[in-house]
Amino acid sequence: MGETALVVEDDPRMADHIVALLRAEGYSAALETDGARGLRRAAAEPFDIVVLDRMLPSLEGLDILRRLRELDIRVPVLMLSALGRTADKVEGLETGADDYLAKPFADEEFVARVRSLARRAGAQAHPEVLLVGDIEIRVKARTVHRAGKHIPTSRKEFELIRCLAEHAGHFLPRSFLLERVWNLRFDPQTNVVDVHVSRLRRKLDEGFGREALVSARGEGYKLDPECGAP
């Protein structure tokens, strides 16, 4: 049996989109468009993840979350909210949301966050060694090797490659990397992520046949799991 997800979202266009994204990730997704019904469903059925909109008819997302936590239902919750309301994020996380995402968002960002939540809920939260193609990352020792050759990294470069490796094969948008690696909730004017990534790419890919760090405009960056192949 696959993983199950509950989406509580009143905007039908967004709801369809989110459900489609979750299905593409292998979830069987249920949808509720009303706050009170969403709370009843989340409390009654054992979901693996709940995606909760902040503004809903009949019962607000934050209230649903509060009630769920009061009922000791520890299901991972991803909150969605309006753009430009940084204060909402703090409030959401303090109320017990596991993650928070502002609409409009990139598909890759949403999927990466869902994947992170699923991983955190599962047992394999922090594996000691990450293997992506011919890249080997040792988390405790904080070392990176490609095809047996040691790649020196700075503190943040290590966090960057680790984050990319945890989501190997998937594009990660800049905003996701900024939050996970630098703990930033805003996009600096200069594309610092691009510059960091290109510096890391020079270290990682120079002298190797196949490019490991792939970028695509509008999508972000990914570590290619096939990079060890000839």
Place this chain on the structure above:
Amino acid sequence: MTPAAPVFARSWFARVATTFAMLFTVLVALTFVGVWLIAAHIVEGHARATLEADLASFSEAYAQRLLPGLREAVERRAHDPADARIVLLIGRQGETLAGNRERIPAALLHADSTPRRAGRWLGLTRPLLGGFTLAIAHDRARDDAILRNLALALAGMGAIAVLFSIAGGRVIGQTTLARVDEINATLRKVGEGDLAARAPVAANADEFAVLASGLNATLERMGALVEALKAVSDRVAHEMRTPLAHLRAGLEEARRGAPPSTAAKIGELVAETEDMISVFAALLDVATTEAAAGDPRGLRPVELDAVIEDAIELYDAVIEERGVAVAFAPRAGAALLGDRHLILRMIANILDNAIKFSPPGGRVDIATQTRGDDLLLTLRDDGRGLPEGFDAKAFDRFARASNASDAPGHGLGLALVRAIAARHGMKVALVNADPGLRVEIRARALPRPDDLRSGPHRLPDRPEG
């Protein structure tokens, strides 16, 4: 303005009140001088009248009983203990026939019909039939004493009037200053972003109470407008986010099913949408941060030096790529009350600008220090600086310097810096440093408590003592 500055230097009311009191004093002084002159005139008139009366009684005594009668009258008058005067009856050869003096001051020997002054004396001589001469003089010593005392009394009253006018001016100045200061303190708080500040209104409905309640009504209206504006921006955010989210979701869906060349094109469109969303998000961030100005909720102790180090770490790859040197001299070692994310964002914005406008091989100097109760952050680049007069506009939304049109950005970075500064009650100044630009940020430091939960490792360069 030093606290020792005299109230007259600070208070218009004190100056006006004192000026009027001084004018009044001058008027009183003129009146006093007039009073004194009139008094002197009356006193002298009285002296002349007694002289005339004496002369008249002597003439009468001579007319009735000739020389013996006159001598008797002169002797009696000359030895009147109640009246100090000279009375002399002089014979044909100039010998004294009667009187209380051997001689009379020469100045009194004149033929005028009216008395003449000589020193303390006011006197006259009068020839009688038969070759005799009568000389009498009034002693003015007592009159002078009376006039002197009057002058002293008037001068004393004048001095008291001057003192009262100065003291009155002071009191009026101080009381009005105290009331005006209350209103100024309210305006200052509003200027620093506390829109809920109100001036105290006295119960007696005087002009200051009217001013304060007028100000309060204006602030009330302003607060309502700000609230309405915030509601509008929230509403816009709500209205725009849905179409933007739909646009983005639709583009992503279209990209998934498209052939590679179309997918790449849609990828470009997604990136454009992303830029649009980020401008919109920045604008909303400015609005919500400005709206939260003066609100202490959600603020926690933040180590400024540590935040700057994080910002530099965030930019280290960019710094390396641009070949710019960034030097940081952390000398503050103190915390401030703030939102760490916002302060990092503020520093990232000014650092971003400094790096962006630095020539290759340029240098950015960042320094922090404590000055009194304040934390001071200065960031200086050696770039092109600001065009003349732009520093006042630099913090406005979408403001772009004429010499920065080639640089990327939407002109929202400094608007956000100002909003974040207002949120924290900080002061930001842009100073042309020739060459380059110096950004100065002044914040109120937290008193340095030892229970502040921050590891000492966060401040490696903290000077001892």
